Amino acid sequence: MVQKQYRTKWKDSITEYLESHADQCFSAADIYAELKGKEASINLTTVYRNLEKLTESGKLMKYKAAGEDAYRYQYVEPYGNCQEHIHMQCRECGKLFHLECSFMKELTGHLLEHHGFMLEGQGSMLSGLCGMCKKNC
Amino acid sequence: MVQKQYRTKWKDSITEYLESHADQCFSAADIYAELKGKEASINLTTVYRNLEKLTESGKLMKYKAAGEDAYRYQYVEPYGNCQEHIHMQCRECGKLFHLECSFMKELTGHLLEHHGFMLEGQGSMLSGLCGMCKKNC
DNA sequence: TATAAAATTGCAAATAACTTGCAAATGCAA
DNA sequence: TTGCATTTGCAAGTTATTTGCAATTTTATA
Structure with missing residues (x-):
């Protein structure tokens, strides 16, 4: 069964960032670097866990480019x-x-x-x- | 510049195995498991290094399936x-x-x-x- | 508004699949 | 046979990501 999701500061920040850059893709490390400075300071594990949840809910697409080691995430919700x-x-x-x-x-x-x-x-x-x-x- | 290649027991074994199973694909771990028992005993590092060389020379194709962690190798020389x-x-x-x-x-x-x-x-x-x-x- | 159950977080440690350094062993052209 | 280049084995290192767990937040409900 799908687990209930709580709305949190970090999930919101990540979603906002990806949504407002919907034509670009980012690695977990990118997101981490972007959100580390702002507001308190996010944890890399938290970034991974939220990206996973957002992917499961269909907001993001997670994929790995040939020859790259890290997954990339892009906001794709509007594409159904x-x-x-x-x-x-x-x-x-x-x-x-x-x-x-x-x-x-x-x-x-x-x-x-x-x-x-x-x-x-x-x-x-x-x-x-x-x-x-x-x-x- | 491309480095000269020596012909060795392990390179031959790996090539033979992949060539005789050209319609299938294998991970480095698969090859290692296959060749570990036979003849002396191959080393996993050696498997990786030879697979890399065979890929560079065009005999193999190396690819990663979506959702998989390990690379797979398949004999593709005849496909040009x-x-x-x-x-x-x-x-x-x-x-x-x-x-x-x-x-x-x-x-x-x-x-x-x-x-x-x-x-x-x-x-x-x-x-x-x-x-x-x-x-x- | 208080409360308790469920979800989320941070941190350190663990994975998984390779990759690298280096000394010893092997291949091969001359 | 010799000498140099390539290959091998082993241990240790990398990188991206995951996991365990106790502490903290959320949120539905009393």
Whole structure:
């Protein structure tokens, strides 16, 4: 069963920070560094535990870029169910993009028909360069 | 510069094992367990170092499945340049499949035209169920 | 508003999967 | 066979994350 959640100072701070930077992604260490200075001082363990809870509740997406050691978290609540589409991650800036368009159906269809593979959003991640970084490279 | 490679008992054993199970993937711990009993006894560090070298030389593909902690290695030499296509991994059996067909072009084209995203094979991994596991689930 | 049960926090210690340093052993070209 | 470069084994180190536990907060309810 899902555990009840209490609203706390730290959970609020983390949510606010990620929500107001919804087009970016952060590691636990990033969040820790950001919130350490402000208000009392947050604990890294608390950061991990809250990120986990926010991910479970669907507000955040947690993912690991190929070749990176640390998980990244990005605010994705407005995208609804992120299990139903796949994501693209920029290998330069790390940002996450949602493949929310009709092409999802084509992709799913092709994989199933020609490769017998049933695609799932969970765990699928395409890597490459986003428009922004492509220009600046 | 690329370093010269000596041929050794362990490198041969690891290559042989992976090559003769080319449709499966293994973690360093798997290989270690497999080769520990046979012949003298291999060291885990040696396994890691050889897997790394074999990956660099293009014989193996090294990847991490979403939600897994350990890297997996699979013999992919016959597939040529695995940077030029993306891969699908079965979340059930862990096996790797290569998207080596004309659809690669469609996918690349769509992402670039409609999302400004330049897809790269390196680091891109689709997750789902392979034909075999789909039947058995 | 007081209270008690449940959730959250901080800190230190534990994990897990690798990685590294270094001296000894091995491979190989000449 | 010699000498230098690569590989190996072992112990110790890393890094990101998790866990145990006692103390502190929240929140629903009396």
